Amino acid sequence: MQLYNDFFGRFGGRYVAEVLRKPLDELEQSFIAAMSNEGFLSELEYLQKTYIGRPTPLMFAENASNILGGSKIYIKMEGLANTGAHKINNALGQALLAKKMGKSRIIAETGAGQHGVATASVCARLGLDCTVYMGEVDMARQRPNVYLMEMFGAQVVPVSSGSRTLKDAVNEALRDWASSWDTTHYLIGSALGPSPFPDMVREFQSVIGKELVKQIEENVKEDVEALVACVGGGSNSIGFFAPFIEQERPALVGVEAGGRGLGNGEHAARMTGCGVEGIVQGYKSMFLLDSDGQVLPTHSISAGLDYPGIGPQLAHLGETGRVIFTRATDKEALEALRFFARHEGVIFALESAHAGAAAIKLAKEGSPDKAIIVNMSGRGDKDIFITAKIIDGNRWRDFLLSEAGDA
Amino acid sequence: MHKKRIMAHMIPYYPSPEASYDVVRGLVDGGAWALEVQFPFSDPTADGPAIQGACTTALENGFTVDKGIDFIKKIRKDYPKLPVFVMSYASIPYRVGIPRFVSIMAELGINGLIIPDLPPDYDEGFYEECITRDLQPVPVVIPDMTEERLSLITDKAGEYIYAALRKGITGQHTELGEDNIGLLSVLKNRGYKTLAGFGIDSPEQVAKLSRHAYAIVAGSVFVRICKENRDDIYGSVKKKVEYLLL
Numbered sequence: 001m002q003l004y005n006d007f008f009g010r011f012g013g014r015y016v017a018e019v020l021r022k023p024l025d026e027l028e029q030s031f032i033a034a035m036s037n038e039g040f041l042s043e044l045e046y047l048q049k050t051y052i053g054r055p056t057p058l059m060f061a062e063n064a065s066n067i068l069g070g071s072k073i074y075i076k077m078e079g080l081a082n083t084g085a086h087k088i089n090n091a092l093g094q095a096l097l098a099k100k101m102g103k104s105r106i107i108a109e110t111g112a113g114q115h116g117v118a119t120a121s122v123c124a125r126l127g128l129d130c131t132v133y134m135g136e137v138d139m140a141r142q143r144p145n146v147y148l149m150e151m152f153g154a155q156v157v158p159v160s161s162g163s164r165t166l167k168d169a170v171n172e173a174l175r176d177w178a179s180s181w182d183t184t185h186y187l188i189g190s191a192l193g194p195s196p197f198p199d200m201v202r203e204f205q206s207v208i209g210k211e212l213v214k215q216i217e218e219n220v221k222e223d224v225e226a227l228v229a230c231v232g233g234g235s236n237s238i239g240f241f242a243p244f245i246e247q248e249r250p251a252l253v254g255v256e257a258g259g260r261g262l263g264n265g266e267h268a269a270r271m272t273g274c275g276v277e278g279i280v281q282g283y284k285s286m287f288l289l290d291s292d293g294q295v296l297p298t299h300s301i302s303a304g305l306d307y308p309g310i311g312p313q314l315a316h317l318g319e320t321g322r323v324i325f326t327r328a329t330d331k332e333a334l335e336a337l338r339f340f341a342r343h344e345g346v347i348f349a350l351e352s353a354h355a356g357a358a359a360i361k362l363a364k365e366g367s368p369d370k371a372i373i374v375n376m377s378g379r380g381d382k383d384i385f386i387t388a389k390i391i392d393g394n395r396w397r398d399f400l401l402s403e404a405g406d407a
Numbered sequence: 408m409h410k411k412r413i414m415a416h417m418i419p420y421y422p423s424p425e426a427s428y429d430v431v432r433g434l435v436d437g438g439a440w441a442l443e444v445q446f447p448f449s450d451p452t453a454d455g456p457a458i459q460g461a462c463t464t465a466l467e468n469g470f471t472v473d474k475g476i477d478f479i480k481k482i483r484k485d486y487p488k489l490p491v492f493v494m495s496y497a498s499i500p501y502r503v504g505i506p507r508f509v510s511i512m513a514e515l516g517i518n519g520l521i522i523p524d525l526p527p528d529y530d531e532g533f534y535e536e537c538i539t540r541d542l543q544p545v546p547v548v549i550p551d552m553t554e555e556r557l558s559l560i561t562d563k564a565g566e567y568i569y570a571a572l573r574k575g576i577t578g579q580h581t582e583l584g585e586d587n588i589g590l591l592s593v594l595k596n597r598g599y600k601t602l603a604g605f606g607i608d609s610p611e612q613v614a615k616l617s618r619h620a621y622a623i624v625a626g627s628v629f630v631r632i633c634k635e636n637r638d639d640i641y642g643s644v645k646k647k648v649e650y651l652l653l
Contacts, residue, residue, distance in 0.1 A: 015497050017453040017523040018549050019574050021556070161459055167450060171459075174452045179575030279497040279531075280450060282524065292472045293502030295449040 001245055003035055003203065004028065006195040009319060011312035014194040016282045020174070023181035028196040030101045035203060040100060047092055048207060051125060052082045056208075058215040058373070063343040064360075071366030072222050073359055075346065076212055078236065079379030083148075085349065086208060086236045086377045087118035087189060093204030095122040098185035105129040105184040109173040111138050111166030111232070112304030112351060113145025114378050115189030120154035130154040133172040135165040138303045145382050163297050166232075166307050170281055190233025191311035194282030198238075198312050205239020208375065213243050222371035226251040226362055229375040230355040231325070232268070232304045234311035236377035245317065250373075251324060254314060255358040257300030258327035265297040268306045271318045271325035275310070285312040301330035301386065302350035304378075328357035334390060336360055337380060349378035350386065411617045411652050412440035414492065414602050416626030418447055418458070419478040420465035422633050422640070427465075429641040430633060431482055436641075437648025440622055441490035441518070442482065443602075446475045448496040453523050455576040457627040457634075472503060479515050492545065492567075492602075494521040497531070506536050513540035519567050521545045527563040534563045545569050545602065548594070550586035561597065568599045570620065572606065577627050581606030583615055591619035610653040625651060 007013055014024060034040040048054040057080065061073040078086040095106055106128050110116030116132040123130035132149055136158045139146055149156050162168035170193075177186040191201040216224055227244065229237035231254040241252045259267035262274060268288070269275070275286035280295060288296040288308040300306035310318075317323040328336070336356035341347050348356050352375065359374040366372065380387065388396040415434040419427050434442060447462035447470055454462070482491055493512055500508035500522060512520050520542060525533045527546060537544040543565035548557060550573065561568060572587040581587070587603075594601045603616050604624025616623045628651075629644055636643035 013529050015524045015529050016526070017571075018526060018547050018552070018560070019453065019571060021526070022551070161456070162449065162463060171450050171452050175455070175576045178453070179573075179579070181574075276502070279501045279524065281452060284501075287498075289498065289502055291502065293448070293498035293500075294466060295498070 001242065004032055004196055004199050008313040008316035011285045011315045012195055012198060013284050014282065015279045015284065016194050019178045020194065020282070023177065024194055024196070026101070030097060031196050031200050034097050034100060040096070044093060044096055047096070052088050052092060053080065054207065055211040056080050058212065058219055061340070061344050064340060065363065067343060068360060068363045070368070071225060071363040071370040071372045072368060073363050074220060074371055074373045075344070076208065076240065076373060076375045078208060078375060078377050079349065079352070083114070083118045083121045084379050084381060085114040085118065086205060086239065087115040088121065089207050089239065090189065090201050090204040090235060091115065091118035091122045091187060094185065094187045094200065095119070095126050095128060098187070099126055099128060101185065103183060103185040105131070105180070106187050107131045107133070107173050107176050107180070107184055108187045108189060109133045109166065109169035110189060111135070111169070111307065112302060112349070113138065113142035113149070113382060114304065114349070116154070116156070117145050117148045119187050119189070120149040120152035123154065124152040131176070132156050133159050133169040135159045135163070135169050137164040138166065141386060142303050142382060143385060167281070167295065174281070190235040191238045191313060192233045192283060192285065192309060198283070201235050202238045202242055202313060205235050206242035208236070208239040209242040209244065212240065212373065220371050222369055224250045224373060225366060225370040226253050226372045227375070228253040228255060228355045228359045228362065228372060230255045230305060230351045230377060231310060231314060232257070232307050232351060233309070234314040236375055238311060238313055240375045241323065245322060252317070252322060253358060253362070254318070254323050254325045255354045256325060256327040257302065257305035257354060258329040259299040260330060266299050267327070268298040268300050268308065269327045270308070270310045271315070272327050280309055283312050285309050285315040301333060302354070304351040305354065326358050328354040332357040334387070337387065338391070346376065347380035348376050349380045350383045352377045409617045411613055412622035413438070413613065413648060413651055414441040414443050414622045414624045415439040415629060415648060416443040416445060416624060417629060418445045418461045418465050419475055420447070420468040420470035421461040421630070422464060422637065424468055426633070426640050428481070430629065430644050433641040433644030434629070434648055435486055435489060437645035438652050439648050441492060443492045443494050443521070443624060443626065444479060446472065446493060446495035446499055448498055451496055453576055455579060455627060457630045458577050461630045472499060476511060476515065479517065483516060490518040492519040492521060493517050497522055497524045500533070501531060505531055505533055509533070509536040509540050509542060513542040517542070519543040519545040521547065521569055523547045527560050543567060547571055548590065549574060550590045561599065564599060566600050568594055568601050569624070570594060570601050570603045572603055577605055579606050580608065581612070583612060588619055591616070595619060610651050613651050
């Protein structure tokens with residue numbers, strides 16, 4: 001895979017109003033230069049080890065594998081990275097790059113809040129000002145992450161336009177950047193947006209896949225038949241898949257949010273039958289659009305997966321068949337969350353639980369001499385206000401009321 | 408004394424399907440030289456909160472591309488001599504099909520088509536299609552562009568070029584200074600009819616810019632007027648154009 005591609009097949013590109021041209025050109029040049037600069041790369045590696053806590057472990061899910069009786073399941077524990085998700089890999093890479101570019105301020109958008117927390121955290125670490133745009137709906141359902149961002153010193157700006165979720169936060173961040181790029185870097189959280197973002201995010205996330213290559217050699221005795229990752233915009237999956245893309249095996253499986261079903265506004269399944277080719281937010285990819293090109297509403301129980309587009313490289317890999325897409329419903333994700341919690345002592349983020357659900361299905365169909373590796377892109381602490389309400393509603397309600405009484 | 412021309416931006420179906428035609432009448436009767444009709448998009452990233460909010464409302468009010476076409480047809484019928492430009496975002500023509508969208512616009516007899524997120528090097532055949540259909544594509548330029556980039560874009564232009572007067576989004580006040588006036592002078596010297604906009608809300612700006620640009624684009628200011636004067640949209644819009652032309 002080349003460092004900088006711009007287009008992946010017919011997807012990707014830089015479809016932006018002229019005002020964003022210059023900062024994107026500048027970013028492209030700086031990114032390419034940094035990735036061959038030994039000083040930059042060694043500083044990044046040092047921070048990955050000492051600040052993020054890399055490498056993250058690859059865990060054999062022995063109990064789950066025995067219960068399912070098919071392929072062995074392994075879990076890449078990205079949730080053990082500092083701030084609880086893979087998002088920190090990209091946030092650190094881009095923030096360090098921005099600092100080298102002489103920027104003093106970072107803006108970001110966030111859906112589930114993990115990217116916002118990761119960005120706020122690295123900004124605190126590197127001494128950069130930080131503003132995070134977040135849809136009002138997402139702020140309400142991911143309140144714990146809002147507190148964390150503020151604790152790191154970030155300003156969290158509620159977005160009340162449109163559907164008040166991730167795509168609207170992206171719009172606001174793009175607007176901010178259009179007038180502030182002299183001093184500000186827009187730290188996009190997923191492998192999408194105008195070039196060079198999809199390439200840059202993949203490169204900073206590919207640390208996951210590079211570690212996995214070594215860990216498979218050292219720890220996995222079975223034949224690895226599939227890598228499974230959830231796909232919202234697609235940053236964890238593209239980083240997880242990166243070193244394997246140009247090989248024929250293992251199978252690469254991307255899991256989208258099947259939500260409550262396939263009606264309009266009920267899911268975010270762009271690659272499994274509902275998406276169409278479009279140009280939105282600066283790039284060409286597969287999107288959920290109506291016949292006029294208007295962006296359709298989405299739904300997922302996980303705030304990180306309900307984005308109407310998908311990273312252009314993943315769209316291309318889906319079209320060429322290298323990545324196989326499937327989807328998991330809200331219900332299946334919750335069942336997977338409980339299954340791995342109960343039997344492996346790990347709590348998946350709701351996003352990653354979609355990958356967990358697909359891995360369970362695949363493992364059942366396989367044999368014990370095969371292995372499936374699932375990326376737990378984040379851990380589920382942040383989802384407690386969603387999951388506790390569903391899993392243990394009455395006692396959670398009583399707890400919240402007593403807490404509110406003390407407040 | 409330079410002629411003052413205002414290209415007034417408006418959004419069909421905002422604030423309502425009927426009232427948006429009152430906006431057209433008010434703008435024309437107030438003395439607007441041309442209309443810039445925005446086909447609303449759900450995610451208009453180059454626009455500020457006023458226009459974005461108006462686009463959301465227009466879509467909630469039932470705007471579709473077909474209804475936009477009918478809206479333009481009515482304008483063409485009622486005001487056959489009025490220059491009409493259509494502005495939208497790439498998602499709409501790309502989904503409809505760029506050849507089909509351009510062909511429809513050409514048949515409507517509009518004077519130019521502005522799609523800011525289809526720049527000449529990522530245009531999906533938009534410029535060529537416009538030339539084939541004898542429709543003017545109107546590219547967007549900004550101050551502080553490199554000469555190389557400016558030439559690349561101006562080479563694709565027909566008679567008109569849209570000059571955004573500053574970086575950022577629509578609806579914030581714009582200061583007129585060396586960078587933006589300089590750009591306008593370059594374009595004027597090269598013989599283009601420049602449509603200059605972004606943040607225009609005062610007669611002083613219009614008067615000053617009229618020395619350097621062919622027409623001055625005002626948009627967010629009318630959206631705000633529509634929002635604040637629901638009882639007399641026609642009258643308040645008309646008065647605002649007259650004021651800007653003072």
